[in-house]
Structure formats: structure tokens, C-alpha cells
Amino acid sequence: MADDVTLTIDDREVSVPPGTTIFNAARRLGIDIPHLCYDPALGLAPTSSCRLCLVEVEGSGNPVPSCSHPVAPGMIVQTNTPHLRETRRLIIELLLSDHPHDCLTCEKAGACDLQKYAYACGVKESRFASEQVAVAPVQDGPAIVYDRSKCILCGRCVQVCHEVQASRAIDFLGRGFDTCISLPPGQTRDESACAECGNCIDVCPTGALTYAGAEGGGRAWEFEQVRTICPYCGCGCTLVLNIHDGRIVHITGEPGLGVSKGLLCVKGRFGTDFVGHEQRLTEPLIRTGGELVPATWDEALGLVAERLTRIRDTHGPDSIAGLSSAKTTNEENYLMQKFMRAVVGTNNVDHCARLCHASTVVGLARAFGSGAMTNSMDEFELADAIFVIGSNTTECHPIIGAAIKRAVLSGKTTLIVADPRAIELTEFAAVHMQQKGGTDVALANAMMHVILAEGLQDNSFLAERTEGFEDLARAVEPYTPEMAAKITGVPAALIAESACIYAKAEAASIIFSMGITQHTTGTDNVLSLANLAMLTGNIGRPGTGVNPLRGQNNVQGACDLGALPNVYPGYQKVDDEASRQKFQKAWGAKLSPNVGLTVVEMIDAAADGRLKALYVVGENPMLSDPDLNHVEEALKNLDLLVVQDIFLSETAQLADVVLPAASFAEKDGTFTNTERRVQRVRKALDAPGQALPDWQILCDLASRMGYEMHYDHPSAIQDEIASVTPSYGGITYDRLQEGGLQWPCPDREHPGTPYLHKGKFARGLGKFHAVEFIPPREPPDDEYPFVLSTGRVLQHFHTGTMSRRSDVLDTLVSVGTIEIHPDDAARLGIADSETVRVASRRGQIELPARVTERVAPGTLFLAFHYREAPANRLTIAALDPIAKIPELKVCAVRIEPRPAAKS
Amino acid sequence: MSDTSATQDKSAPAPPSEAEIASLLDSLGVSPDSNLIGVLQDVQDQFGYLPPAALGELSRRTRIPLSRIWGVVSFYAQFYTEPRGRHTIRCCRGTACHVKGAGRVLDAVQRELDIQDGEMTEDLMFQLETVACLGTCFLAPAMMIDNQYFGELTPRRVQSILRSFRAEHA
Numbered sequence A: 001m002a003d004d005v006t007l008t009i010d011d012r013e014v015s016v017p018p019g020t021t022i023f024n025a026a027r028r029l030g031i032d033i034p035h036l037c038y039d040p041a042l043g044l045a046p047t048s049s050c051r052l053c054l055v056e057v058e059g060s061g062n063p064v065p066s067c068s069h070p071v072a073p074g075m076i077v078q079t080n081t082p083h084l085r086e087t088r089r090l091i092i093e094l095l096l097s098d099h100p101h102d103c104l105t106c107e108k109a110g111a112c113d114l115q116k117y118a119y120a121c122g123v124k125e126s127r128f129a130s131e132q133v134a135v136a137p138v139q140d141g142p143a144i145v146y147d148r149s150k151c152i153l154c155g156r157c158v159q160v161c162h163e164v165q166a167s168r169a170i171d172f173l174g175r176g177f178d179t180c181i182s183l184p185p186g187q188t189r190d191e192s193a194c195a196e197c198g199n200c201i202d203v204c205p206t207g208a209l210t211y212a213g214a215e216g217g218g219r220a221w222e223f224e225q226v227r228t229i230c231p232y233c234g235c236g237c238t239l240v241l242n243i244h245d246g247r248i249v250h251i252t253g254e255p256g257l258g259v260s261k262g263l264l265c266v267k268g269r270f271g272t273d274f275v276g277h278e279q280r281l282t283e284p285l286i287r288t289g290g291e292l293v294p295a296t297w298d299e300a301l302g303l304v305a306e307r308l309t310r311i312r313d314t315h316g317p318d319s320i321a322g323l324s325s326a327k328t329t330n331e332e333n334y335l336m337q338k339f340m341r342a343v344v345g346t347n348n349v350d351h352c353a354r355l356c357h358a359s360t361v362v363g364l365a366r367a368f369g370s371g372a373m374t375n376s377m378d379e380f381e382l383a384d385a386i387f388v389i390g391s392n393t394t395e396c397h398p399i400i401g402a403a404i405k406r407a408v409l410s411g412k413t414t415l416i417v418a419d420p421r422a423i424e425l426t427e428f429a430a431v432h433m434q435q436k437g438g439t440d441v442a443l444a445n446a447m448m449h450v451i452l453a454e455g456l457q458d459n460s461f462l463a464e465r466t467e468g469f470e471d472l473a474r475a476v477e478p479y480t481p482e483m484a485a486k487i488t489g490v491p492a493a494l495i496a497e498s499a500c501i502y503a504k505a506e507a508a509s510i511i512f513s514m515g516i517t518q519h520t521t522g523t524d525n526v527l528s529l530a531n532l533a534m535l536t537g538n539i540g541r542p543g544t545g546v547n548p549l550r551g552q553n554n555v556q557g558a559c560d561l562g563a564l565p566n567v568y569p570g571y572q573k574v575d576d577e578a579s580r581q582k583f584q585k586a587w588g589a590k591l592s593p594n595v596g597l598t599v600v601e602m603i604d605a606a607a608d609g610r611l612k613a614l615y616v617v618g619e620n621p622m623l624s625d626p627d628l629n630h631v632e633e634a635l636k637n638l639d640l641l642v643v644q645d646i647f648l649s650e651t652a653q654l655a656d657v658v659l660p661a662a663s664f665a666e667k668d669g670t671f672t673n674t675e676r677r678v679q680r681v682r683k684a685l686d687a688p689g690q691a692l693p694d695w696q697i698l699c700d701l702a703s704r705m706g707y708e709m710h711y712d713h714p715s716a717i718q719d720e721i722a723s724v725t726p727s728y729g730g731i732t733y734d735r736l737q738e739g740g741l742q743w744p745c746p747d748r749e750h751p752g753t754p755y756l757h758k759g760k761f762a763r764g765l766g767k768f769h770a771v772e773f774i775p776p777r778e779p780p781d782d783e784y785p786f787v788l789s790t791g792r793v794l795q796h797f798h799t800g801t802m803s804r805r806s807d808v809l810d811t812l813v814s815v816g817t818i819e820i821h822p823d824d825a826a827r828l829g830i831a832d833s834e835t836v837r838v839a840s841r842r843g844q845i846e847l848p849a850r851v852t853e854r855v856a857p858g859t860l861f862l863a864f865h866y867r868e869a870p871a872n873r874l875t876i877a878a879l880d881p882i883a884k885i886p887e888l889k890v891c892a893v894r895i896e897p898r899p900a901a902k903s
Numbered sequence B: 001m002s003d004t005s006a007t008q009d010k011s012a013p014a015p016p017s018e019a020e021i022a023s024l025l026d027s028l029g030v031s032p033d034s035n036l037i038g039v040l041q042d043v044q045d046q047f048g049y050l051p052p053a054a055l056g057e058l059s060r061r062t063r064i065p066l067s068r069i070w071g072v073v074s075f076y077a078q079f080y081t082e083p084r085g086r087h088t089i090r091c092c093r094g095t096a097c098h099v100k101g102a103g104r105v106l107d108a109v110q111r112e113l114d115i116q117d118g119e120m121t122e123d124l125m126f127q128l129e130t131v132a133c134l135g136t137c138f139l140a141p142a143m144m145i146d147n148q149y150f151g152e153l154t155p156r157r158v159q160s161i162l163r164s165f166r167a168e169h170a
């Protein structure tokens, strides 16, 4: 490493690495040079357009912009001479010459850099006062307002949109006095590439870009700011809640803060107004005479305790099951499974991870010995190649999507996408393999065939780190690209090209999500990807790995803490005698040695009467689970259905007792994001009415059932977790104040683990599994000729309980549509936006069609967020035999114009 | 010789079809390696302006974001995003020309072509603009068609210049 450079700034010496700018060197000394166009926290290349940061360098004639000028040895810099002060004053006056002096009512007052510098320079009015820009503010879409008259054309918004968010939606438009920041003319925000992430608002130094929903809600000095973790997806971005008058007025990201370094997506930034929604549950409800009527906590919990006890005593503990929640905290998941195991006495506890990543957990555990994402989010930009399969990353994990796009735009990373649909990432990909749904094993096997045929495998890795290679080699032998082309529909040449790109990269990363897992062959798919990574030695190093992206904010944590029927916290098996003894001792209760029921099995057991009671925390099987008609019958067949939630969800409407819970903003706790990072959730508001945090409800209930459960604060629950969960052993609240910790973190001194399997797999040697292609359970036929695939859209989340109660999100996408290829639409006489009827062997729904080339001919795509058009009335409950995950990605349907619409 | 109203009866010409755009971009071999400004000039030469649909397709093929393409297009005065006449008439309304009867010259152009300042003829042959001074005051009253100067104009001369220009370029 080159030696540090020593220079003098304002008569003080400082040493910095060569290449540092004067601006950043000055910061080391605590000198904050005025700046407008440069945002130090973003760390982007300076554009040096505002000139406010000029400094004098002894011996060089004119002042230089410090934001871009590098230091040199012996340099003598002055940052605050009378001449510089006059120059700055002049610049500010020029900027104010056509700027409305609106600070009295401007939303940005108090947080505006222009105001700050005008004050600092003592500028009262501009000598150059000219005509002010007379353009009214424009609000395009539900959230973002642009006021040209307050825009100083610093370009920060353009930079963040192009270089960080990588949506590249806005740019300077026009020239001279008419220049403004604009989407492509003629496009609405909705039609444009804009992802409505609002990151441009955060970086704007003036009031030119603002959030419409915050108008009149308060100004900088009035807000209380609370840092917490986003309640939506598994990225786990840090949100800054700006609170005033007991309400979240708006959410900001703080450049540099958290896993996303301040970047947020539309859901995290604009989608949390559900917290203050009028439909929040505020009191317990008990079904009386067919109606849900308000009750006290004492009545409601008394009733639940009594009936659960009675059912347990009459029918045995295994007649009761619990659904925990990937939305609640780690502490609450821990208590929920503890409640089911120690208080009720059954292992019948599961949660919605069954529906998304059960096959990941099983598959990766078999291959590597650990079921989690192997590497970290910020390593994607270190990869030379990224292979994205079955993940619509920019919509479902927007922050990771942006990282992938940045990696490609930087020129370092080559992207391969395998997806049955054309998704945003395909526009960035070197190769797009548009495989038929459910043919992933054939595709991966063919890639491995090519790698072996070309001799691109990593022989020393195979020899030292793996076992079972011969089985794999034999299995992939018949999968020539030509043979796989017939199965997958992907041209052989593309398969070969992808295989070579992946195998030749120094560091290659695999990213996958539900397109891989939600199949009857989900576990096989995951094993195939693990094979591919091991074959090329792409695991156990930065920028490599097999990276499942977890859907819910805390689905990783819910799994880690044992909300699964076969394992205790930390994946310690319930049928392992030593583990059972350990937990019996820790919890002071007798535990069942029998593996419990999974989500779909619970529904079946309820339908045939084996299951009598179901306790649901924050889940909504009435929309999320496959084959809804069956789910509804099953739930109605129960003796007792208890639902603990923040809204009266579709499932809660069927409940006997409904318990009002606190939302993420109303409690303390931790979430674990997709990269195994445990992060702190902080209470910012009081829960509405009598609603209580889930952990308090569970403690009260357990105590009423004769098991003393008491904690003063969630941190005490975390301490108990640490004592029984080796991978969380070193995690305590005081260590989580600044940023999170990635497990495994076995002790207090351990710094956490950014990537797994370094030097050695969790299970010792990595194990290859020979996997054969098996077609999806329900292929299309004459009667049901289309393949239906389900998934998500950027603006909504899961069953929409939260996102559809957000004004901004529901305005953005208020109706669900089913995507159909133009050729199919033309053949069937279906026009865009026209209502169609979609039917499978299990049910039918009606909704508008969206004619688009995003889907391949013969396939349809439907998001599952919408209660008025529930995708899961159509889906099939066919299960992966090992992981028990249902095949939500492939079922056969037919589609036709709605009969009424025909006449 | 064509009449001003002969070719089309709608005032705005139909924008080029997707197929026309695609075949032009094919023939130009547009790819991520293309020089953007050069391609924009070629497209404008072909269609007389830059149809927004062509910019969209250009963005797709070059992988340059549409916002940036619009940024470039709107920065340079040479690019037009609305249809305009193929040949630009610039009538001078500077002081020297004004004194020598520029008003009558402009009237004559407008009458002959049946358009106002800033408009184009229906057959897309001419676009009419006025400018402050063409820098050829010794020719006053003066006008230009594309790069060609015409001076000491009278309404009658204007009429014959336009008619013969149209005949030559028909």
C-alpha cells in the first residue's frame, strides 16, 4: 500500500491515503467545507458543478473544487479566506436569484442546504434578483412532487437514480434557463423506468423534491427520529421514522446507514402508513352468536387458555397447532415455538417459510450443512458473474436488485438470468434463458454437462472439499445442451454460453428465490444449484455462493428460532435425544419427541378432524396458501381458531377469538434479514387502543395455562435465546446498537460471519446430489392448456394486509391483473384490461388481463396479493416430498373472456 | 409540381410505424456500441425529426437509458422531437430588413405556403421560422432556405423562389 500523503489544511496537518480529495481530508480534521452538488455520504464521483466547495491551494492560481481535487504531499490549503467567503456568497446569491423566498412554508425548511448556506453567508437577498422560475410544482404519481422553482440543478437526484438505484429514470432536460429535472417527456412516472423509490427525495439538498404525503405534516425540527428495520422484505433496510404528533409523517433513508446504505424501495419508504390505518384492530374480539364482538383481554385470553387446555386434555397436545409469523420479531417467534412446545406440548408449529423457502432450508442443509444464504448482500458487487434464477429481484428484493444492476453497469459483472418471464434484470443480462416453468433441474444439469465437457470444473476444490462427485458426473452425462433444450425450451447455445460465463468467472454468485423453491421438485432444484456452485468452486469466498433471497422481513429469524415442526432454535432437531434433553432442562417442561405438522399438513389435518385447534400469529393462510377453497373448509372445521394480528385479515374473519397485536413500529425486538444479519427493531409509537406486542400476549397466555412466562423486555428474551441457540450465542442488544451481527456469532467476542463455508463446509465436506429432471405435477393439457405461475409485484407484499392499506402503494397498483402474451390474447380474443375468467381444476377467479410480452406464449402470470382475485383459488397443493413446499409456480389453467363481456 | 395541400389533409403527419423504425435502426446497425449523437442525426435525417417511439427503441437497442437520450436530444438545438418540414425557411425580422419591408416578405411566405411562423406545410416540405438577424443586412430584406440565402426580396420574388424550390425538391 502506498504511503499516506501529508498536507496542511487551515494550518493543521493531516495524513490521508493518496487519491483522497481535499474535501474528505478536511473532514478528517472536522472541517465541513460547504457543498451542494456533492453528497459525501453517497460516495459517488463528484460532478463539481456548484463550485461552492472551492478552496485555495498555495501556489496554484485559481481556487479548486475540493470535492474532486486530490491531495498532494506538502500541499497547503485554505478553506475559509475572505476571498473564498465572498465567492461562496456570490454563488449563493446567484442560486437565490431565481429561487422563491418561500422558506416560511417550505417543507424543507430546517433541513435545506441552500437555506443553511444562505444563513451562513449572511445572504438576505440576491443582488441578481431576476424573474423567478414560474413553474408550478408537479406531482406525478401518488408520492413524489417536483418543484422546478426550488431546483438548483445540482444533479444529485440524477446521480442517485442512475448510479445507486440504477433505475435511470430521470435526467436533466433542456438547456439554459429552461433546464429542469425530468422523466422522459411523454411518459408518466408509472410508464417510466421510475421505481418510485424516493431516493431522489432523500438526496435533494433543497425543497425541490418532496413527498406529497408529508405536506403540512411537520418540519425537520419537529420530528422525533427513530431508526428501525423495514417490515416488508428480507433485505432488512434501516428506516428512519420521522414522527410528529404520534404519527409517522414520512420515512427517510440516511445515506450510509444500514445494509442498504440508506437506499430504500417504494414499500419501505412510502408503504408504512398502514400503521395508522383506521382498520387496525384495537380490542380483542370473541365470536358470540356468529358475530365477532369486542371483549376485554381478560375475557379473551381466559377463554383461549381454557379452551386450549380442554382440547389438549381431551384430544392430546398434537390436536393443537400453531402458525408463527415471519413478520414478527425473533423474540416473538422464539416465544411462540416455546409456547407450543413447552406449554401445549406439541411440535406442531410452522410458518409461511414452508410456502417459500422450505426447500432451500432442506436442500442447502443437505449439500452444505446450513440452510441459509451463504454470502452477504454487499458482496454481489464483488462478483465477476451473477447467475439469477427464479428471482424477480428488482421487484421482490429491490435493494439487491439495485446492487445487481450497479454491478453490471460498473462493467465488472456479467449477468445471466434464467426466468420464464422477461423481467427488468433481463435488460441488464448478457444472456437470458427463458426456460419453461419447472424445468430448472434440466437446465442446471445441462450447464454442468457443458462445464465438465469443457473441463471447466475446479478439480482441486472437488478433491479437497467435496464428496459424491462421481454420482453427479454420471447423472449429468445424458443432459447435453441439445437434450435440455427440448425440455426447457432454451436454445442449446445459450445454455452453453451461460455455463461458460459462470464457470470461467473468478468469483461467481448464484441468486435464487421462489422460482426455484415453489415446485414439487423444489429441493431438487436447490440441490442442483448447490452442485453447480461446488463443481466450479464458487463457494466459501467473497462474491460467490448460493444465495436464496428470503421473502419476508423476518422469515430467516422465524426459521432460526425454531418456528418449524422439526427443529428447536438453531436448527437443533426435535428427534435428537440430546437436543430434547437440553431444551427440556432449559424450559423446565417435558417435550414431545415427534416431528410436528407442516403448514399444508395442518390444513389437511384440520379438514379431516385430526386437528382441533389452530393458533395463528400474523399469518393469513386464507390468501397465502394453495387451494384456498380447501383451506376455507379446513379452517371452518376447527373447534377453535385463534388469530393474533394487526388487521382483521381474511383468516381472522373466520376466527373464534381475535387478539389485537402491535405493529413493527410499536415494539422492540430484532429481525434477521436474508443475509443472516440480526438487527434491532425499535419502538417508535404506542400501539392503538388495547393492542399489545405479540410477545406480551404469549407470555400472558402461557401464564394463564400454568406455565410461568415473564420477561421485562424483549432483550431478556434475546438473552435466553443466546443461551440455547449456539449460532445466536454472542448476540445481545447492547451489541446491536450500531448495525447488526451476522450469525453464526457464537460468543460475545465473535464479530459475526459475512460468508459461510470458508475453508470447510458446515457439514464437513460439501455433498453432491445426483438429481434427475422430473416434470411439474400438473402439466397443461387440452382442457387446461395454460401454465399459471404466481408471484409478486414491487408495490405490494404477500397477502396485501399491510401494503394494500397503504395509500401510496395501493394507488400505484390498485388492481391485480393476469399477464398474458399478445399472441395468446389475440387468439382468444382478449383485449388489454378486459376482464377474463381464469379456471383451474380447483377454482376460478375473474380479473382484468394485461397483455404483455413479459410472459412467454402459453404461460400466464398472476400476483397473489389480491383478496378480490386470489391466485391461490387456482393453485395446486402438490407438495415437494422432502420439504413439503407446495408447487405454487406451476399449475394448469384455462383462460377466457368473461362470458358477460362476450355478449 | 405539387400544391401545398396536395399530399395530405391532416395537419400532423402520422408518425413512422414500429416497422419503419425497426428497419431504419436495423440498417444503421444500432447496438450498445453505436455513437448516440451520430445515430440521432441519422434518424432525424430519415424522418425529418426524432419520433419519440424511435427514441424508445433506440434506448432498448443501445441500452442507454431513455432519460439520458432525452437529456441529449433536448440539450442540442439541432434535434427536433416533433415533426417539422424538411426544409427550414428563416425569414429575417431584424432592424435592417424590417425597414426594407420584411413584414411584407413574411406575409408573402405565409400566404404562399398557408402556414404561420413556427408551422410546417402539410406536405412536410417547409418549416417556417423567423430570426432576429441573418447577418446579411446588405441583402435586406432577406431570408434563408436551409443554407441558401435569398436577398432584396419582394412578395413576387418570394412566390417564384418558393415555387421553383418546391419544383426542384419535389
Ligand code: SF4
Pocket: A144, A157, A160, A161, A165, A167, A168, A169, A170, A193, A194, A195, A196, A197, A198, A199, A200, A201
Ligand atoms: S423515485 Fe427512484 S427511480 Fe424514481 S426518479 Fe427518484 S430515484 Fe429515480
Ligand code: SF4
Pocket: A150, A151, A152, A153, A154, A155, A156, A157, A158, A181, A203, A204, A205, A206, A208, A209
Ligand atoms: S431536484 Fe434537488 S437534487 Fe435534483 S437537481 Fe434539483 S435541487 Fe438537485
Ligand code: SF4
Pocket: A230, A231, A232, A233, A234, A235, A236, A237, A260, A263, A264, A265, A266, A267, A268, A269, A397, A398, A399
Ligand atoms: S421492502 Fe425490502 S428493499 Fe424495500 S425498503 Fe423494505 S427491506 Fe428495503
Ligand code: FES
Pocket: A034, A035, A036, A037, A038, A046, A047, A048, A049, A050, A051, A052, A053, A054, A065, A066, A067, A068
Ligand atoms: S460540492 Fe464541489 S463543486 Fe459542488
Ligand code: FES
Pocket: B092, B093, B094, B095, B096, B097, B098, B132, B133, B134, B135, B136, B137, B138, B140, B141, B142
Ligand atoms: S436584419 Fe435582416 S439580415 Fe440583418
